Amino acid sequence: PRPILLTRHGESMDNVRGRIGGDSSLSESGQLYSRKLASFVEKRLKSERTASIWTSTLQRTILTAHPIIGFPKIQWRALDEINAGVCDGMTYDEIKKSKPEEYESRRKDKLRYRYPRGESYLDVIQRLEPVIIELERQRAPVVVIAHQAVLRALYAYFADKPLEEVPNIEIPLHTIIEIQMGVAGVQEKRYKLMD
Numbered sequence: 642p643r644p645i646l647l648t649r650h651g652e653s654m655d656n657v658r659g660r661i662g663g664d665s666s667l668s669e670s671g672q673l674y675s676r677k678l679a680s681f682v683e684k685r686l687k688s689e690r691t692a693s694i695w696t697s698t699l700q701r702t703i704l705t706a707h708p709i710i711g712f713p714k715i716q717w718r719a720l721d722e723i724n725a726g727v728c729d730g731m732t733y734d735e736i737k738k739s740k741p742e743e744y745e746s747r748r749k750d751k752l753r754y755r756y757p758r759g760e761s762y763l764d765v766i767q768r769l770e771p772v773i774i775e776l777e778r779q780r781a782p783v784v785v786i787a788h789q790a791v792l793r794a795l796y797a798y799f800a801d802k803p804l805e806e807v808p809n810i811e812i813p814l815h816t817i818i819e820i821q822m823g824v825a826g827v828q829e830k831r832y833k834l835m836d
């Protein structure tokens with residue numbers, strides 16, 4: 642059976658500052674992860690000539706994929722992080738202080754809450770449909786380097802988690818989630834490459 646490897650991008654400068662959205666590059670630690678991920682992928686998929694690397698169109702995933710050599714890379718806009726609309730670039734604290742009603746509505750229903758001029762988790766789940774169809778069709782392994790909200794949705798699909806849980810699934814940084822789809826169902830392994 643062919644594996645699907647899911648990972649968030651390495652730690653970004655905005656992760657360090659606690660800002661959501663944006664299009665920042667990687668921190669030192671994020672860059673270290675990109676190198677560790679590359680050695681892992683090259684070892685794990687050594688014998689898999691047709692594997693591919695999928696990223697979003699945002700810098701932090703493209704930079705994370707950068708040290709991986711020998712596999713084709715494909716950028717998907719559908720893998721971009723949830724669009725936080727008017728809250729893009731803010732910290733949760735800033736949102737709480739300057740847009741308390743937004744903060745509260747999201748807290749009450751994180752799955753359905755749509756950021757003004759942005760997206761909800763339900764929107765993200767919907768736009769991921771073509772990615773999921775393509776992933777299901779692949780015969781070769783795929784490494785998906787994406788973002789927390791997007792990976793929550795993808796992971797929930799493969800691990801068969803209920804919709805209501807999607808916005809709160811933990812997808813830690815610097816960890817690879819390997820999904821194997823076989824006759825016996827879906828199996829999962831995690832590799833924490835660094836803290």
Ligand code: G3H
Binds near residue numbers: 660
């Ligand atoms: O930037 C967005 C985060 O990766 C998703 O976090 O949906 O838990 O606020 P959240």
